[in-house]
Amino acid sequence: MTARLSLARVERLAASLSARDRSIILDLARTRILAGSQMTRLHFHDLAQKSRERMRRNVLSRLISIGFVATLERQIGGVRSGSSGHIYTLDSGGQRALPFILASGKQEQPERARKPWTPGQAFLLHSLDVSELYVRLVELERAGAFTLPQFLTEPASWFPNGLGGILKPDAYTLLQFNGVEDAWAIEVDRATESIPTLRRKLLAYVDFAHAGGEGPDGITPRVLVTVPHSGRLAAVQRLIGDLPEPAGHLFRSALFADAARLLALVLRE
Known part of the structure; x- marks a missing residue:
């Protein structure tokens, strides 16, 4: 259906979207993928518990029917997980x-439209972790922990390293609270890379700091490495402790489950 949509038709459909529809589209543009349960927490949290899943199914079905949203071939949790x-x-x-x-809005439009494709399992799970971090930060923002003016995923999260190359964090975020700003480049580690490979990646950030490089908001971000287990x-x-300075100030590491709360705590330090 989407291949037959004229630009005029797309514009008319876009004009008819509700505020929730537009927010859904923007969050999918930001994160690239969202699981059904993540979508519910982001955009249907304000509804009664018994209505959230039903409303999410209805809204997403409509957006799918007009060619604005698609579902990937894989599901999380298997068939028993249902639409969530x-x-x-x-x-x-x-x-x-x-x-x-x-x-x-603030986000950049894509260079050209691409038909959705289902990535490999490892890439998919990694991308869903990045999306989950975004969802948790939004939930903390709702609770008053900070404001979240910026959250970017790759490739929008990439930025020059000050040495002619590019740093490619999995995500970049800017947090604000009481006039204080924290900028973070985020590496979501799933323990699939070797420690020497991770060391090379982190050394690139050390070189970036030495060069006085700046991130997307004109700030030299610190780097958070999230990990899956203790x-x-x-x-x-241990790796961070062995890196040259300013590694001690530049890097923080945390269990993925604790990452969003850690960012909120560091903002108040």
Whole structure:
């Protein structure tokens, strides 16, 4: 259906979207993929508990029917997870609608619309972890922990390293509280890379700091490395301790489950 949508039709459909529809499209543009349960927490949390899943299914079904949203072939949790295990992404119609939705927004439109494709399992799980971190930060923002003016995922999260190359963090975020700002480059480690490979990646940030490089908001960000379990955390902490300065100030590491709360705590230090 999306291949037959004229640009005029896309513009008319974009104009008819509700505020919630537009927020869904923008969050999919930001994160690339969201699981059904993540979508519910982001956009249907304000409804009665018994209504959230039903409303989410109805809204997403409508956005799928007009060619703005698609589901990937894989599900999280298998068939028994039902629609909460669906993984959503922008369809080509939704990508083409972004310039109309972004008239007053902050995100950049894609260079061209692409048909959705289902990535490999490892890439998919890693991307869902990045999306989960975003969801947790939004939930903390709702609770008054900070404001979240910026959260970018790759490739929008990438920035020059000051030495002619590019740093490619999994995500970049800017947090604000009581006039204080913290900028973070985030590496979501799933313990699939060797420690020497991770060391090379972190050394690139040390070189960036030495060069006086700046991130997307004109700030030299610190780097948060999230890890899946305590064994990996101990290994990463040892690695950071062996890196040259300013590694001690530049890096923080945390279990993935604690990462969002750690960012909130550091902002108040």
